[in-house]
Amino acid sequence: MTWHGPTFRISDGETINGAWCLVWRRHDLLDDHHPENLFVYADGRITRGGYEATDLAGLARLLASGKVALTLPDGRERTAEPSKWLARYPEPRTDESFLAEVADEISRLAGRPSAHDLLMEAVRAYRRETTEANRALLRVAYLAVPAHLRVFVLGDMDRQDRPLRILVTDLGEPVDGDGPVATPELHQGALDYFADVDASVERAEQERVVRYADAPVGAPQPPVVLHETVYPRGWPAELGTFALRNDYDAPFTYAGETYPTVVHGYWALFAADRADHDRIRAAATAREAQELGAGAAGRADWAARRLAVMAGLLRAKFDQHPRLAELLAATGEGAILYTGISDAPFWRDEGPRGGRNWIGRLLELIRSELLAAGAGAGRAG
Incomplete structure (x- = not known):
């Protein structure tokens, strides 16, 4: 039997780990069988199709009654091996041995020895x-x-x-x-x-x-989550991790041009036309720069260039703002998760839904470069 997972369910606010496998369920009216997922959980709960709940004893009754089968019934019997010692195949799976396998899977899910x-x-x-x-x-x-x-x-x-x-x-x-x-x-x-x-x-x-x-050794550091946050009255006076995000106002120079934020720089460089570039760079806010950039005709080779451009913009921002570089370095060794809705999934983390989190990954790279440069300066002194 092949077990799939992980899966889980929530019970009284607690996450219960689970796994599932395929069985055959008999249709009571048609006397026919159709495939169905059998879910088992760490607390011993077993469900057919995720809804009808039972336990190990209940599953034994379902198997005995024929309402659940391990294979599609075809009336054929397996030929016995001529020699058990020389046999190269496993013993036939029976209802009894399958119940033992389910009990073992429940133990594994619960963190008990299998x-x-x-x-x-x-x-x-x-x-x-x-x-x-x-x-x-x-x-x-x-x-x-x-x-x-x-x-x-x-x-x-x-x-x-x-x-x-x-x-x-x-x-x-x-x-x-x-x-x-x-x-x-x-x-x-x-x-x-x-x-x-x-x-x-x-x-x-x-x-x-x-x-x-x-x-790396030891327990991993918890991730640093850079949430997308709006400050209608302006950025707080005291710096926080919000300053690591691309829409934070920290003017810098990249490739001979000055940009108010990384967002301005990214979308301005995305634009194929110079007039669009200048209009995006001059936008009053990062959001306006993104909206203007999304509406402009982009460079034909942008997909191949965008990672290098984003890395260059981020390096310029932190190289030219030592206080922000210190803030980034202070995040330690934890993964950086760049969340929100304004950036494409290519750039942000989407939790269980995916997202490639490239901004977070580039920030981790630049953080490593900052720490390495700082360590090298310390040794030189």
Whole structure:
């Protein structure tokens, strides 16, 4: 079964994490089946199509009654594998094993250990101390994995779950009933398999540490959100993050021209005609500059140039206004989210709806350049 997500629902103001998968629902009147999403949530709630609520016991009743099916009924039965030990396919998914899978997914959503987590812990415990008591616990943990998922539990396409099947088989007994007889050597070979896996994981982690030696460490800083704000009576005397936005009045010179705001500069440079450029640059407000710019004929190559132009305008603004540069640098290392409705989604952040947030990303780049320049000056002194 393929689980999709994430999704969620709100209950009493609390966000409940969820996931969904596809099942077949029987139409009571037509005696026919149609596909439907089955949603499960961290608190154990299960819904069909997102509306009809039940729980794990209720889902068991729906499966038993045939109102919910895991596959489209066609009357055919799967041919049994000639040898369980040699089989290369998972065991058939049954109602019972699917219920175990749903219960496991609920545990995962709730942040509790999954059957896979508990199994791996049992493997580690048995490797630390190879007692019969620990092997018995390993067997319990292995059997707790939904039967149709066991061949995938180690993520090994070649060996599948055979090392586990060997370890949970008593000495002198054939593995899977028709496989090799479990011997101390066979058990040791399975233990060596897990030792090799752990060694490979450790090597990969060491390589990752070297490869990503400059990766950020610790908890990430909360994002800095630059909200679009209107000040009808003029900008506040005390600077705030509003001054980092493109409509803030901070005249600067770029490519030999002076612009009142970044908005003026962007739309003036967008215009293909020089007369439009000058008219936009002279606009009384940033909003008027944007409206004039949007109505002007634009440069044919603007899509290829706009990022470079915006980066250049922002650099000029902060290079020529040290107090604003300090304000930008003070935002630290957090992501900068540039929100609002005046800019196109290409430039702004739209939360769950998307938005490419290019202004925010360019501000992060310029902030990094400012901090690097400041650090370099400190070392030189």
